[in-house]
Structures are given as structure tokens and as C-alpha cells.
Amino acid sequence: MTALPLNNPQPTASARPGTVVEFTGVVKEFSGMRALDGFNLTLHAGEFVALLGPSGSGKTTALRVLAGLESTTAGSITIDGVDVSTLSTSKRDMGMVFQSYSLFPHLSAGENVEFGLRMRKIKPAERRRRAAASLAMVGLDDHFDRFAHQLSGGQQQRVALARALVTEPRVLLLDEPLSALDAKVRVQLRDEIRRIQTELGITTLFVTHDQDEALAVADRVAVMRAGNIEQVGTPEELYSRPATPFIADFVGLSNRIDGVVRSARAEVYGTKLPLIDPATPDGAVRVSIRPEDIEFALEGLAATVVASSFLGSLRRTTVRLVDGTILFLQHGVRVRPAAGETVFLKFTGAPVSTEQLAAVSAAPQQP
Amino acid sequence: MSGGFTAGGVAHAPSRTVRTVILGLVGLIFAVPIVAMIEFTLRAGLVGGYNVDRWVALFQSGFTGVYRPVLVALGNSVALAIGTVVIVLLLLVPTMLLVHIRFPRLRRGLEFICILPITIPAIVLVVGLAPVYAIVARLLGSGVWTLAFAYGITVLPFAYRAIQSNLDGVDVKTLTEAARTLGAGWGSILVRVLVPNLRRGILAGAFIAVAVVLGEFTIASLLNRVNLQTALVVVSKVDPYTAVILSLLALAFAFLLLLVIGRLGAPRTRTSRRRTTVKGPA
Numbered sequence: 001m002t003a004l005p006l007n008n009p010q011p012t013a014s015a016r017p018g019t020v021v022e023f024t025g026v027v028k029e030f031s032g033m034r035a036l037d038g039f040n041l042t043l044h045a046g047e048f049v050a051l052l053g054p055s056g057s058g059k060t061t062a063l064r065v066l067a068g069l070e071s072t073t074a075g076s077i078t079i080d081g082v083d084v085s086t087l088s089t090s091k092r093d094m095g096m097v098f099q100s101y102s103l104f105p106h107l108s109a110g111e112n113v114e115f116g117l118r119m120r121k122i123k124p125a126e127r128r129r130r131a132a133a134s135l136a137m138v139g140l141d142d143h144f145d146r147f148a149h150q151l152s153g154g155q156q157q158r159v160a161l162a163r164a165l166v167t168e169p170r171v172l173l174l175d176e177p178l179s180a181l182d183a184k185v186r187v188q189l190r191d192e193i194r195r196i197q198t199e200l201g202i203t204t205l206f207v208t209h210d211q212d213e214a215l216a217v218a219d220r221v222a223v224m225r226a227g228n229i230e231q232v233g234t235p236e237e238l239y240s241r242p243a244t245p246f247i248a249d250f251v252g253l254s255n256r257i258d259g260v261v262r263s264a265r266a267e268v269y270g271t272k273l274p275l276i277d278p279a280t281p282d283g284a285v286r287v288s289i290r291p292e293d294i295e296f297a298l299e300g301l302a303a304t305v306v307a308s309s310f311l312g313s314l315r316r317t318t319v320r321l322v323d324g325t326i327l328f329l330q331h332g333v334r335v336r337p338a339a340g341e342t343v344f345l346k347f348t349g350a351p352v353s354t355e356q357l358a359a360v361s362a363a364p365q366q367p
Numbered sequence: 368m369s370g371g372f373t374a375g376g377v378a379h380a381p382s383r384t385v386r387t388v389i390l391g392l393v394g395l396i397f398a399v400p401i402v403a404m405i406e407f408t409l410r411a412g413l414v415g416g417y418n419v420d421r422w423v424a425l426f427q428s429g430f431t432g433v434y435r436p437v438l439v440a441l442g443n444s445v446a447l448a449i450g451t452v453v454i455v456l457l458l459l460v461p462t463m464l465l466v467h468i469r470f471p472r473l474r475r476g477l478e479f480i481c482i483l484p485i486t487i488p489a490i491v492l493v494v495g496l497a498p499v500y501a502i503v504a505r506l507l508g509s510g511v512w513t514l515a516f517a518y519g520i521t522v523l524p525f526a527y528r529a530i531q532s533n534l535d536g537v538d539v540k541t542l543t544e545a546a547r548t549l550g551a552g553w554g555s556i557l558v559r560v561l562v563p564n565l566r567r568g569i570l571a572g573a574f575i576a577v578a579v580v581l582g583e584f585t586i587a588s589l590l591n592r593v594n595l596q597t598a599l600v601v602v603s604k605v606d607p608y609t610a611v612i613l614s615l616l617a618l619a620f621a622f623l624l625l626l627v628i629g630r631l632g633a634p635r636t637r638t639s640r641r642r643t644t645v646k647g648p649a
């Protein structure tokens with residue numbers, strides 16, 4: 001581990017190898033409703049895992065169960081191989097940053113950071129030194145004496161991060177710590193969290209409903225749906241090989257087009273495309289195609305341009321096919337389609353994920 | 368934000384003039400009876416004119432003789448006030464915290480129970496309490512202090528509201544959970560997190576308890592216990608002027624008492640001084 005001001009004074013802590021966390025078949029019921037339904041996830045030592053999913057999918061519950069703030073109905077959670085189900089929150093040695101501002105309003109920023117050390121009966125001089133070092137780590141060295149109401153939202157979350165890390169916990173838990181912040185601060189703090197996490201090598205579970213955030217910072221992303229993990233993988237894997245249309249839709253933007261699967265190929269508008277899952281049975285399907293996997297061509301599928309917007313490094317164009325289907329394309333900024341213009345499209349042939357239409361009608365998707 | 372710690376900051380606060388007028392009117396309503404009482408004690412008999420003879424006489428007698436029972440009664444009332452505050456602090460505050468943090472579903476029930484006493488007239492309460500106190504007297508003796516149990520019930524609605532409004536303004540759940548993840552046990556959480564942030568509500572609750580107990584007459588009278596108000600009534604039958612002087616003194620005493628409690632509970636001045644010293648980039 002690298003030499004850090006935080007770790008130096010505590011040789012035992014800095015010698016600690018990263019922590020492994022394992023959820024096995026965890027079930028959490030709230031009055032009959034299953035917030036976690038056989039949840040399995042392993043966090044490797046020093047890994048940064050993002051838990052991504054729509055609101056209500058059970059992300060917070062998973063985090064709280066690991067922190068011991070909620071009990072489990074069934075299943076086990078181990079930290080470094082030791083079952084922690086009987087361990088109270090205060091003994092689990094976790095650092096947690098909450099979604100809502102959680103600084104103690106009656107204490108200054110520095111005293112907030114010192115709180116965990118005080119609970120561990122660290123001597124005042126060392127306490128103060130370590131709190132100052134931790135505040136310096138998040139770039140707030142000169143805010144030791146400020147109170148929460150004198151800090152901006154971003155600063156409050158930085159202090160909360162310093163407070164969570166100063167005790168050198170085994171695992172860092174972040175529950176949408178950036179959701180209350182404005183866009184610019186959000187990106188800044190997000191990158192800073194990642195930098196600090198990499199420096200400390202602390203195993204981290206980061207909950208978010210923002211796919212950009214998850215893809216940008218995590219080693220691996222676990223996408224949750226209805227109390228379960230739908231797919232775990234590196235950001236690249238999730239984006240380029242989504243296991244289900246839900247993932248394809250949730251991670252990045254996707255076009256959904258009706259088609260058929262025939263002998264391990266998906267057919268849309270007369271084009272045969274490879275499948276991410278070659279075992280897909282034949283039949284009518286809905287195909288998810290990334291906007292960058294559709295291109296303009298000299299001939300092919302005819303369409304009318306509806307709108308085109310400049311997004312900085314790329315341009316996104318909406319077109320309408322003859323049958324009324326709306327598609328999104330993503331392409332270089334130098335191509336500037338005009339609204340009303342007739343264009344021709346072709347598919348790049350990247351593998352696609354599909355969803356059987358029977359399943360679609362059984363569980364209708366929100367548009 | 369969720370802190371509820373910052374002073375002021377009300378978006379649509381009334382203007383300065385409106386505030387002054389309201390404050391003046393309220394002050395007037397409170398001042399009229401007090402001024403009238405003072406005027407009454409200064410009257411020089413039926414012929415008119417004013418003097419301070421009665422005040423002088425009372426102080427020269429050194430509260431001995433006929434007025435001695437009033438002093439004893441004042442002592443009783445203060446003891447009762449302390450007992451009632453202890454009940455609020457040791458029973459009501461922990462119960463409310465427990466319900467708020469661990470059993471939020473019980474909140475409606477607790478609120479109903481705590482507000483209930485305000486809807487029951489003291490006379491009715493005494494009818495119910497009389498047989499209870501027959502048992503209490505057998506078990507604990509018939510000391511005046513046992514009245515604190517009854518007063519603990521009568522102050523419930525006021526103390527509950529005061530503490531609950533503070534509780535609603537602080538994100539107790541998140542603060543508690545943050546403290547737990549930082550390694551704090553329930554004792555530390557109570558002392559280091561909850562009490563400091565709920566100080567205002569708890570203090571207000573204690574204030575109201577003291578004020579209610581010092582002014583209580585019905586229950587003490589009907590249960591045949593002596594407190595400040597029952598003693599004053601006895602005096603007023605003999606000497607209405609002196610009774611009013613004693614009432615005024617009791618009022619001043621209660622005021623001082625509340626002032627002292629407020630002082631004791633005020634946040635450390637250290638923090639408010641410190642917060643202005645550091646100025647860094649925002």
C-alpha cells in the first residue's frame with residue numbers, strides 16, 4: 001500500500017490487505033415485500049463496485065444490510081470470510097456516506113471527523129492530527145472549524161467522506177452521496193472519490209441510480225432490478241454485451257425495434273445481426289440496438305430526419321422510418337442532418353440483446 | 368436543510384413593523400394583569416392614594432408568622448417542579464426517541480396518549496386519581512412529592528409538543544445511523560448526538576413543566592396537598608393584599624427559575640465564537 005498520511009500512524013491498519021465482502025442469497029423482507037430477493041454479490045479486495053438500478057430496486061437496502069442498519073431475513077453476509085450477521089453496526093467497522101446530509105449539526109467539520117476516533121478512544125492530540133489529515137485529503141484543510149450550515153452541499157459530503165475514512169474502515173459504503181449536488185460538483189466529487197479510493201485501496205460499494213456515474217468510476221457495475229442483480233461486469237462488458245434488454249436500456253441509450261430470431265441471428269428490417277446470447281430461441285423478439293450501432297449510408301433503410309442535437313463531442317439524430325418507428329443515431333459532429341431530410345440507414349452489425357415478445361406483453365415496459 | 372440548527376432563515380417572515388406590533392400587543396396582554404396586581408398592592412385603604420406599607424410590612428416580618436406556610440408551600444412546589452422535570456427527562460424523552468428511531472409506527476399512538484391529558488379537565492382527572500393515590504399513599508406514603516406523578520401526566524401534552532417539534536426539525540434517524548457506523552453505542556449516541564441536537568426542545572419541555580407545576584391549583588387542592596397556589600388561596604382569604612404580593616413574588620421567582628434553567632441549558636459559547644474566526648474560500 002502506498003505511503004499516505006492517513007495510514008502512517010497506524011501500522012496495523014496500513015498492513016491490512018483489502019477486505020473481501022460476500023453476499024450469499026440475502027433476502028430482506030419489509031412486511032411481506034421483498035426488497036432483496038436472494039441477493040448475491042462478491043466485492044473483491046480493494047475493488048470499487050457500483051450498485052446501479054432504478055429507484056426502489058433495493059440498492060439502499062443492500063447497503064444498509066451490509067452496514068448492519070437493517071437485519072437480514074435470510075442468507076449470509078461475510079466480511080473477510082467471517083459472518084457478520086450478529087455483529088452490531090458499531091462493531092462492523094464500515095465507513096458510510098449517506099444520501100442526505102448527515103453531519104452532526106452541533107459539531108464543527110473537524111469535530112465531526114474526530115467523532116469516530118473519539119468513539120475509538122484515540123488521544124486528543126492524535127485525534128486532531130488525523131482529522132486534519134483526513135480533511136486535507138478531501139481538500140478542506142482550512143475548514144476544520146466550520147459548521148455544517150456554513151458549508152456547501154459538496155463540502156458537506158466531502159466532510160462526510162473524510163469522517164467515514166478517518167477511522168480506516170474495512171469497507172466504504174456510499175449511498176448516492178452525489179445525488180443532492182449540482183451537475184458540475186457531482187462530476188468533480190465523483191472523480192475525487194475514485195482517486196481517494198484508489199489511493200487507499202479500500203473495498204468500496206457505491207450505490208447510484210445514475211448510469212454515467214456508475215460507468216465512470218467503478219471497477220465493476222452490478223445492475224439491480226427488483227431486489228436482485230441482473231448482471232455484474234466491468235463497465236465495458238455491461239455496455240457492449242448487455243445480458244438483457246433491461247440492462248441495454250438502463251446502461252446507455254438503446255433503440256428497441258421489433259424483429260425475429262431465426263437460427264441464432266436477429267433479423268430487423270431485412271438485416272441479420274449477431275446475438276449477444278447465441279442460445280436465444282427462434283421467435284418474435286424486441287431487439288435493443290445502441291444509437292452508435294446505426295449509421296447513415298448511401299442506400300438502405302429509408303428514414304426522415306426529425307431532429308438533430310449537438311452534444312459536444314458527438315451529435316444525436318432522431319429519425320422516423322416509413323412505418324412510423326422512431327430511432328436514435330449517434331455520430332460524429334461533422335455530419336449535420338437537417339430536419340425533414342431523407343436519409344438511408346444501415347446497422348453496423350454489432351451484437352444485440354433481445355427480449356421475447358411474449359415476455360414483453362406479459363410484463364409491459366414503460367416507454 | 369435537515370439540520371434545523373441554523374437560526375432564522377424563514378422565507379416569508381413578517382416585516383419588522385408587523386413583528387413589533389404583534390410583540391407589543393402580546394406584551395400588553397401580559398402586562399395588564401401584572402400592573403393591575405401591583406397597583407392593587409399599593410392602594411392605601413379606602414380613602415385612595417398609594418404607599419408601599421404592605422410590602423415593607425411583609426419583608427420586615429421576614430416571612431415568619433402567618434406567611435410561613437407560603438414559604439413551605441413554595442418549597443413543595445419547587446420540589447414538585449423538579450420531580451416533574453425529572454419524569455419528563457427520564458421517561459418522556461427516551462420514550463419519544465425510542466419511538467421515533469426504532470418504532471415509528473407507534474408514533475400516532477404515543478402522540479394520542481400524550482395529548483390526551485389536555486382534553487381531560489383537572490376535576491375529572493382527580494376523580495380518577497383519588498383511588499390511585501389511595502394506593503400510592505399506602506405504598507409510598509402521602510408525601511407531597513407523590514403529586515409529581517400526577518403532574519407528570521398533566522404536563523405531557525405541552526412537553527410532548529415542545530420536544531416533538533424539535534425532533535421533526537432534526538434528521539434524527541440519519542444522524543443516529545451515521546453515529547452507529549462510526550462506532551457509537553446507544554449511550555454515546557444519546558449523550559453526544561441526540562441531546563445536543565434536541566437541547567432546545569428538551570429545554571422548552573422542561574420550562575413548560577416548571578411553569579405548569581408552579582401554577583397548578585386544582586389537583587393539589589382536591590387531593591389535599593399543599594403547594595404554592597393552595598397556600599396563596601389560604602392567605603388570600605385572610606389578607607387579599609398580601610396574597611397578591613406573594614403571587615407577584617412567586618411570579619418573579621418562576622421567571623428567575625426559568626432564566627436559570629435557560630442559562631444552564633444554553634449551548635457552549637465557545638462554538639459560536641469559533642465559527643466566526645475562520646474565513647476560507649467558499
Ligand SMILES: Nc1ncnc2c1ncn2[C@@H]1O[C@H](COP(=O)(O)OP(=O)(O)O)[C@@H](O)[C@H]1O
Nearest residue numbers: 030034035053054055056057058059060061062
Ligand atoms: N424501512 C422500510 N420499510 C418498508 N419498505 C421499505 C423500507 N426500506 C425500503 N423499503 C422498500 O424496499 C424497496 C427497495 O428500497 P430501496 O432499497 O430503498 O431502493 P433503492 O435504494 O434502490 O431506491 C422499495 O420498494 C422500498 O419501498
Ligand SMILES: [Mg+2]
Nearest residue numbers: 059060061176
Ligand atoms: Mg436508495
